[in-house]
Amino acid sequence: MDKIIEKHSMIGKRVTKLDAPDKAVARTRYINDMVLPRMLYGKILRTDRVHARILSIDTSAAEALPGVQAVITAKDTPGGKIGVLRDNPPLKGDVVRCIRDEIAAVAAETEELCDEAIRLIKVEYEDLPTVFDCTSALANGAPIIHEDRPDNIAMEQNFEHGDMAEGEAQSDFVVEGAYNVHYVTHCNMGVSCTVADYDTDGRVTIYTQTQYPFNVKMDIAPSLGVHPGDVRIIQPPVGGAFGSKLDVYPYEPICVFLAKKTRRPVKLIYSREEEFIASPTRQPVEFKIRAGMKKDGTLTFRDCDSLLNNGGYTSWGATTPYVTMRTMTSHYTVPNVRYRARAVYTNNPFAGSFRGYGNVQATWALETHMDKMAEKIGMDPIAFRLKNANPPNQITPQGSNLGCIDLVGCIEQAAAKSDFLAKWHANNKAWAEPGRFKRGIGIATSLHNAGGAKIHKSDGCGTMLKMDDYARVTIITGGSEIGQGLDTVLAQLVAEELGVPMRDITIINNDSALRPWDVGVHASRTTYIAGNSAVRVARKARDQILRAAAAHTNMLPDMLDLRQGHVVQAETGLALMPLDRILRQMHFAGAEAELVMATDYYEPPSEPEDANHMGDMSAAYSHAAHVAEIVVDTRLGTIKVEKIWSAQDVGRVINPVGLEGQIEGGIAMGLGYGLSEELKIVEGKVLNPSFRDYHVMTAPEMPELDLTFIETGDAEGPAGAKGIAELPTIVIAPAIGNALYNATGVRIDHPPLTPEKVARAIAAHKGLLG
């Protein structure tokens, strides 16, 4: 009997993450579990000074310890410096500039021997004058952190659009505010770890957690004194990255030098304390915002000046203004805008990239400020935001086309589902009423890139595909999996094109010697860019198969389709032959033989910013709105988040399970930023390097979540999807700050809203503080 196979789409189906079962049963072998034959362990001696000249380093006792195979200092690492401005030598030989600075490293047979050897190294210092805050570091006569930057300014960005004086003249009201956002860290469950191995011909293989493999080859090679082509990067499964592994950090070249010196594989792994002290943080920023509006609420101008505490060295933190700038210039319609950011060297730890990339900070400041502006002219927070919401296809001051966005829809859905206005008005009226517990509701929204960010000459991704005689598919992608769900999305997209089950698809994504180039996991780009490349390569394979099948069936290729492992007649669904059979017929065809193999390199239609920060940097943009409803204990200052409503423009839902996971995880991270997480750094030293005193959110604190996916259907995105991973982290904190105000009439401009800070602010508001 003839078999009819209906069209069956994978897009939008609930699919379990491919890596989840192995992770759930502890079968995944993370990089931290890796052991190679003859492997040594490495350990770094770090300074306990924040700014000092190194007078001498005595490693003799460590070298004499049996079982120690190498002790290295700066003189053993003659290569170049690392970091975004190439200002960070892997091992410091002359001056230490912050608490984490690397002085020496050892390789030994066991980790315990490493610890013992490290304790035997003697360092003499001469302390230098210190500076810890931006304003002091900019002052005349401030200690100079790097000789070649006597003004202590690591990076500066400026942008201006429109006519600020005209904007000022048109304003009926001007609101000013200052917002200082704090240090937080990624808290990856898998601590930093790398394994390095040299071959006999001077080529090095680095097993690492990087989310930026091809740039790592380029960035690490000069510090090692090797050719980038001789560096092979392998990425075993990682326990989280969240942006922290976007740069090369000193421990990586140090591990390679230890491997080179000992001619054995070396594994270097952090302790948890080291992870807190020696990992990059989220960039702390001091914002000043001045913004004007007309009587009817129309925004007239916005001026933002910001100082970034750069710490001792420059990693990606100093570049976060590129993203902050977009929020400050382009979130809501503002005709006249000015933005300035200066990253200032100090003796603090330095910041790197972190999910949200400058937009978590920017959105805290801007959305707190927007609530103040709404109050100033007596509009409710919803009406004020809707009044100024960006319309679809708007060209921003920086020249981006926002395309198919739906900020209005995000705001309206979040407000309607939460019954925002009724609750907001009722809470406002209850400020003066007695009672220890107060209820509040708040909203915040944000704009983020949703189709990559062309910060390099290319924002592309390559993919290779092969099919075997059993119709099993192998996808070799440039994209990296750091837990975000790349494998699952690619398998779904390819299964859709080739009509094969997802379990018949193998994804190879972790070896720079196999994979085509990709720019790495950042900028919410992977589903969009790697996904598009996977769709394109699958279509090439599909065309090749259908051409062959057409020849076998005396039909035209466009009359055929691939469904459920069969070639079928497209119109009727009539099964013509199993897919594996046509693949074998193609393969074993004598002189006509062909294998199904295809390649693709997808370059999104975005453009790099020019020197004036003009350019449509991302292939897509999107918004999210979060509403938070909270109960504040006005005595203890604790904030219980009862429910969060999220409405996010996701383009198109590919896998609801992955989307929910990203949004829930992002909200947990954003809640920590807003409520409890803070790396306490005083005079350059980290006071709370442990999970006991650094408070990430745990399961009991998670509120009920109501998630709305708004499907705008991006014309360029794979199946219409947009990148979604960063927005959920970005939006929630200011929604809670705004809810606190709605509950109590007390505004806190500087996160996190810890119980003591809230209790103090409320007591001060009531005149109860002396």
Next chain:
Amino acid sequence: MLPQNKCPPEIEDYVSAQSLAEAVAAMADGQGSALAGGSDLWAQKDSGNGRMRKRLVNINRVPDLRGVSEAGGVIRLGALTTMTELLESTLLRDKVPVLAKTADRFASSQIRNVATIGGNIANASPAGDAVLPLIGLDAQVELVSKRGKRSLPLDSFFRGPGKTVMEADELIAAVEFATPPKGFHGVFCKSGPRPALEISVVAMCLTGILKGGKLTGPRLVFGAVGPTPMRCVKTEALIDGKALDDALIAEALAIMATEIAPIDDFRASKWYRTQMAQTFLEAELNACR
């Protein structure tokens, strides 16, 4: 902070005691550190902040140190009783629910599974949660050594952070307290930046016989507001058996604030610790009315 800055203590000798006699013998020269759950000891060892002596004496296999029992109107908790056992014991849930409630707020389930009552007492942290309700129950701590056995009130056991009246050769065998009578009321409060898995910024235990809106024989004990768990005896005397009206509660809050001695540190300020203590006490006294 980092391993290179501090040297973890060297363990020269390890004894796994199979009986109380073996444990006492291993401690006899004052060179032993008792290992029970290890949730404090091990963390301190690894951070280099430990007060470990050179011989590690594992007491986990000593049957005499285990068990929750009641005899002759006295409840006895063996030193090895874990927080999970406090939480799950039907005897305690029935007769001393404040202990179960305290255990429920103690760290995380993984830590509760190993952390012991003896360890929480011996560690002498000013923020040790489990000692507060035990002081509220007038518990006696029983110490053993080769010199014999002695019991003393838990209330007078602590001398400062990490310091107790225990001699180097002594082990905690158990804590004992009278089975609470009818009408016994006991509450435990704590708060921190998050509700779960939190070291106490301030913790409070209030006990007494509650009848007709009056608390008789009250015990008011605070954690993390001084160098040791702090009992507020003047406040106790003020409210003892009296009707808890607004004026009395206000007076109690003021007196209590003079009895505690909180400090400023990076976890909380003195002002906030006082505010928390007063908030807890006010709420719990009002709840007694």
